[in-house]
Structures are given as C-alpha cells and as structure tokens.
Amino acid sequence: MRVATAFGEVDIPDEVVLHFPAGIYGFPQLRRGCLLPYGATSGLRWLQSLDEPSLVFLTVEPYLVFPGYEADLPEYDAEALELTAPSEAAIVTLVTISAESEAVTTNLLAPIVINTRTRCARQIVLDSDCYLTRHLIGGEIKDDFHAGLSAEDW
Amino acid sequence: MLVLARKIGERILIGEEVEVTIISVRGDQVRIGIAAPAEVNICRAELAHQVRCENAAAARGAWAVREAASAALKPARDAADNDTRVHAPRSVRAIRERRRARQ
Numbered sequence: 001m002r003v004a005t006a007f008g009e010v011d012i013p014d015e016v017v018l019h020f021p022a023g024i025y026g027f028p029q030l031r032r033g034c035l036l037p038y039g040a041t042s043g044l045r046w047l048q049s050l051d052e053p054s055l056v057f058l059t060v061e062p063y064l065v066f067p068g069y070e071a072d073l074p075e076y077d078a079e080a081l082e083l084t085a086p087s088e089a090a091i092v093t094l095v096t097i098s099a100e101s102e103a104v105t106t107n108l109l110a111p112i113v114i115n116t117r118t119r120c121a122r123q124i125v126l127d128s129d130c131y132l133t134r135h136l137i138g139g140e141i142k143d144d145f146h147a148g149l150s151a152e153d154w
Numbered sequence: 155m156l157v158l159a160r161k162i163g164e165r166i167l168i169g170e171e172v173e174v175t176i177i178s179v180r181g182d183q184v185r186i187g188i189a190a191p192a193e194v195n196i197c198r199a200e201l202a203h204q205v206r207c208e209n210a211a212a213a214r215g216a217w218a219v220r221e222a223a224s225a226a227l228k229p230a231r232d233a234a235d236n237d238t239r240v241h242a243p244r245s246v247r248a249i250r251e252r253r254r255a256r257q
Contacts (some may be wrong), residue, residue: 005218007228021193026206027213036229046216046229057209058216080192096208097215107212110205125197125205135210147227 005048006056010036016112017050022080023122025110030055033121035092043141045092047112058145059092060106065137071111077124081115090114095145096134104142105134 003012003055016034023030032048043064049055062069069093071072073083083089091113093106108131137145158166166174172194175184188196195202220228 005204005229006217010229022195023193024209025202026209039227046220048229054217055213056216056220057212058219064238074191076188076196082192094209094212095215096212097219099214107205107208109201110208122192123195123205123209125201133204 003050004053005036005050006046006053007036007048010035010048012050015119018119018121020121020123022122024112025125027055035059039144039147043053044095044144045090047094058097059094060095060111060137060141062091062093062106062108062111064092064141065106066108066135067133069131071113072122073113073124073126074127077113077122081113081120081122082118083113083115088115088117090116094138103134104137104145105132106137107133108135109133 001014002009009054012034018033018035021035022028022036026150027049029052032050033047034050036046036048038046038058043061045059047057047059062071073081073089081089091111093108093111095104095106097104109128110123110125110133112121113124160166160176162176162178164176170173172188173188175187175189179185190196192215197205
C-alpha cells in the first residue's frame with residue numbers, strides 16, 4: 001500500500017506492517033507502523049507511524065549499543081505478544097537526540113519487542129535495574145548516525 | 155479515588171476484563187497480581203511516566219533529524235529498495251524454559 005510518511009509517500013508491503021495493539025507509552029494512537037532503513041546503516045532504522053505521517057522515531061538494535069543486552073520479558077508481556085519461543089522475538093530500542101547537547105541515547109529500559117511471526121509489537125518496560133532510558137550511544141553507531149546529517153545543523 | 159479494603163487472595167475487577175488479586179502483604183510491601191487483555195499496558199506508574207517523557211523526546215529528536223538528514227538517509231519511495239525486515243533476535247531470555255521450570 002502507498003502510505004504518507006515523514007519522507008513523502010512510500011510503498012509499504014502489507015507483510016512488513018507492525019501492529020501495536022496497545023500503542024506505545026505516550027503515543028496510544030500508534031497502532032500501525034513499519035521500520036524503514038536509515039541510509040545504508042544496518043543497525044539504525046526509522047519507526048514510522050502509518051496513520052500519522054509526522055510521527056516518526058529513530059531506532060537502533062540494542063545489541064550493537066550494549067553487546068550483553070538481555071531483555072528478560074515480564075511474563076504478562078510475553079503472553080500479550082503471544083511469544084512462544086525467544087527466537088520469535090526481535091527487538092529495537094528508541095533513540096533520543098538531546099535538544100540541549102549532541103548526546104545520542106537509546107532507551108534500553110523500554111524496548112520495542114516484535115513478534116516476527118504475528119508482526120505484533122509492544123513497548124515493554126523491563127523489570128531491571130541494569131538499563132537506563134538514556135543509555136549513551138557512541139562509537140560506530142554514533143558515526144553512522146551522523147553520516148549524512150548536514151554540518152550546519154549538527 | 156475509590157478506596158477498597160481487601161484481604162489476601164481477594165480480587166478486584168476493573169471494567170469487564172482487568173482483574174487485580176492481592177497476593178501477599180509483608181510490612182509496607184504489597185504483592186498484587188493483574189490479569190488484563192493484551193491491549194492494556196501494565197507497569198509501575200513512575201516508570202510509565204519516565205518512558206512517556208522519553209518517547210516524546212525521541213519523537214521530537216527524530217523529527218529534527220529528519221529535517222537535517224540528507225536524501226541518503228531517507229527511505230526510498232520504492233519499497234523494493236527498503237529493507238523493512240525485522241532481524242532475528244539475539245538475546246530474549248528463554249521464555250519457554252522459564253515457563254517449563256515453573257510448572
């Protein structure tokens with residue numbers, strides 16, 4: 001289907017649409033979305049709402065930021081997602097670019113977990129003291145992020 | 155606010171589908187069980203507030219990046235050029251094993 005996005009109209013095949021039955025925190029209206037590539041980088045993606053063109057997020061694969069990242073999903077959330085095996089789940093985390101500084105962080109405490117079988121997705125707040133909502137991103141991922149941004153703005 | 159007194163093991167129904175059970179009370183800590191449909195998010199209120207604020211900041215930041223991003227960072231209009239697959243996970247802790255262990 002052809003969908004209006006933050007980047008103009010984009011063709012989105014039905015099979016890549018993600019369904020968020022509960023929305024995400026603060027955005028209960030986000031019910032349908034999809035992941036779109038961020039340039040040629042593999043770890044970064046846009047999460048675009050398919051119902052609200054101006055609602056877009058940046059996501060990262062958390063393992064690239066925090067190699068030992070382990071999402072221990074609360075049972076309730078695993079059941080709500082109908083996950084029957086860990087191999088069915090894929091995870092991305094939302095990226096925040098601080099307005100005050102140039103810090104790029106990601107929310108490891110509340111990942112977006114996707115059931116790749118049903119394509120249902122859910123933002124899950126982990127029961128963990130190990131992860132922050134603002135985990136600093138550095139290294140290659142940060143370089144990938146900045147590549148292509150015009151210098152006068154950043 | 156509605157205030158109810160309940161004993162351990164007793165339940166409260168919120169709407170038709172959300173059921174809260176008092177599991178145990180020890181000192182000033184109460185353990186509660188909640189059964190709710192999948193469309194309902196459940197988490198500690200103070201964390202929900204923090205995550206809502208962070209999501210709002212993430213959306214603002216992403217919009218600013220979109221403005222500043224060169225064409226190379228924007229998705230192609232032709233779906234065939236977009237890699238929209240979701241990649242395999244690497245470390246969701248074994249849900250099935252945990253369930254089995256509990257039974």
